[in-house]
Structure formats: C-alpha cells, structure tokens
Amino acid sequence: MLYRPALIAGMLIPLAASFAAIANAQPLGSFSWQLQPFCNVLTISVTQQGNIYTLDGYDDQCGAPQRAPLVGTAGLNPDGTIGFGLHIITVPGGRGLSLEARITLPSLNGSWSDSTGYSGTFAFNVRVGGQPRPAPTIPGTALAAGSIHNRATGNRRCHDRQRCRR
Helix, strand or coil, X not given: CCHHHHHHHHHHXXXXXXXXXXXXXXXXXXXXXXXXXXXXXXXXEEEEECCEEEEEEEECHHHCCCCEEEEEEEEECCCCCEEEEEEEECCCCCCEEEEEEEECCCCCCEEEEECCCCEEEEEECCCCCCCCCXXXXXXXXXXXXXXXXECCCCECCCCCHHHHCC
C-alpha cells in the first residue's frame, strides 16, 4: 500500500513533463494580412510560448517569383491591442526592413508602419490590388554629409578640416 502513491507519482511526473513541453510551444496556425495600400500580403505562422508569440513566415511580394522571409514576435499590449514586431529580408538584394503593426480583437485588423516611413491598414485575410511596397533603401539620414570618399581619385569632401588633412 505504501508503494501505490510512489507508483502513481512515478507515472504522472513524466506525463506532466510531456504536457509542459507541449504547452511551451503551441502552434496557433497561419494567418494572412495585407499591407494596404500596397498589394504585399504577409503569411505568418504564430506559435505561443508563454506570454510571447513567435512569428515566422513570408511576404509574398505581390506574387513575385521569390518570397521575402520574415520573423518576429507579438504580444498583448496594456491597451488591449496585439503588437507585432517583424523583420523582413527583401529578395533579391537582402535588404532588411523592420515593420510594426497593431491589431484589435476580434477583427484582427489594425495599422502598420515600417522603418522606411510607409504605413497603412493591416488588413486581415484580405487580398485586394495595389502597387508593391517599395524596396527599402539606405535612408539619407544614415549617412553624414561628406562621409563618402572616393579614395581611388583622391577626391574627398570633409567639413572638419583638422580631421580631413592628409
């Protein structure tokens, strides 16, 4: 009789551990949002890991022959919206783009904006026309005036004469 609780505990602990492993990463499915006013549609697989949701998927680039992979996370905000943080690598070219979106329940619609300054409606399960979202470029503010030098010809521009002397 004394061994019965130990036997039951010995059977339940591995079972509970297997349920805990399953609970740590719950796939919730794949969902699609269009980056309106553009024709780009993001298809995202959502996996719950505690209070955080991991996001993996792609931007269809408006039906282009190559998809742009994306990764990110999502979480519940204090105001009740769900916030997305995504990183998309455009192809060809491999330029990175950061995108944030906020959706509301139960519609799953919301708004989005990206690191290049574009924004619009984050439309759940919609595919309507539009032009492709422009590929990201290096923003002009990332380069200081006169910071690019042509060393092959010796032609250079510099605003700090002390640092630029040869």
